[in-house]
Amino acid sequence: MKNYTNFIGIDVAKLTLDYCMITPNPQPEQGQILNTQKSVDKFLKTLKKAGCQMNETLFVFENTGIYSSLLALVLSENKLDYAQVPALEIKRSLGITRGKSDKVDAKEIANYARRNTDKIALSALPELSLQQLKIVFAEREKTIAAIKSFERTMENEMYLNKKVFTSVKAINRQTVKQLKKQLAALDDRIKILIREDEILYKQQQLLKSIPGIGEITSVYLLMVTKGFTAFTNGRKFACYSGVVPFEHTSGTSVKGKTRVSHLADKKMKSLLHMAALTAIKYDPELKAYYRRKKEEGKHTMLVLNNIKCKMVYRIFVVIARETSFVNLHKFAA
Template identity: 45%
Template structure:
């Protein structure tokens, strides 16, 4: 396990970065604030190097704050420095009992987290440019779909008010709805173009869609969530990430709760898998038999459907790892 001389905790916000420079041996620390820009980050790193600090002995650590972390991730990765991006909830729960909150204190907590949990270290790698584009486009599509639902809900008012009153907004509403639909189509076309132009992503999508019940939109989100199947070691870890892996709930002899899934999950992936599972049991005889068998074992419909979701994930990971499309063995059964 690599040992670092300095653990640099960074609390990321929109305009600034609160930095805590923690010495791994003496546990002495220094706090400073810089702008959240590539130029300021490079200047800070350059200043560290001037202090006779070996870049290989630096471990930068920050919370995953979405788009606000982009400057930090891209700049440090381009400079070849070690960066660890940790889920904010994990750092929060590792602190134990705490009172109050400030950016300065958060930066120090992050630095100490990286020191104490070095056995969990997982260095960040710069995501493929095409996957970054897909993630951004998918986010824009989600926002456009929400806007479309809001605008179309206005049509429900036409049943409860007079035509003379409703016509004041009808034309405006129709033009906005059509504009949003055109934008959604344009986004979807861009997504298809990006995947088609990338040989590896195109191959992965073809393999994913060969699994009965998995459609185009789910295949795209599989690629985004797994970063091209590079971030999860196996399908079980992804099932946990997606919120479909069951966990035991018991303690001693008094608490014997039922095994259930956890609410900490990628809700979008979970929702897509639910739709895929429902479709799968209607078009795939093998999956239908599996679903019915689980119900005969005494499981309720939702639990049996969750088993189908897990099986879909295992199939997707299997075909991608194997590199060959899904084969329906029932089609060859005598």
């Protein structure tokens, strides 16, 4: 991380961006602009006219999903240094705080940027194909949730008068049918997006060579790792996925059990769990490992968590090696 002289903390809301700029001058500069491309462009031009050295300026803001996407896009197009930081990380760095406002939050983010320059990792927009993949996958998740919601209506049939339920039965079936048709279209779109990107397509084929890793799990892995550029090794990704156990002890009085952290990507953790259940059915090595540990008296969830970790390491090995997974267990004597 290079040395910066200006730190701009931005509190992102749906309609506005509150900012605080800390410079070598003793008094920080604060203000508010609209969360639109026109306003952000005008703000950057104002900074340049005021003599702000943009190559010595670091922009830091919370990763608020869609609301911070426009800001990240404009900063990226202007080739400026910025970092999207998890809100929890900033919150826990503040210590004890009382009260809350967007103006105060912007100032705290700017102070966080100044104090943690050596720790902050610069952000970058993922490739266009990954951005498209992410939004299509989000639509797929919403469609699946809608299908489950409408299918629950059919559970009422056995409890309601036949004439009463008939008034909604046909409409409900038609709705579910259309949603399933939409789901199939989204799945086809996801396959096309991956097939059009040579690197993503190759990585997906490598991932699917691992027993237990299917279509959806491979797609989600490509998304969250940004084509395996966001994580340097399997250990870090395992932590991100919430499958690495951590010690919980202090002195002689606190001796808690070693547990995984609840701070994790729950979707990724769920997919890895399903992958592990599939793997112990079809992978001879993991199946033997599972049976051996169960015979030793190990808890089922502990053994499954170990298998999740093994699968994460397999994932990163095949990607780094750029060769499909080979199960050496069948060649063992």
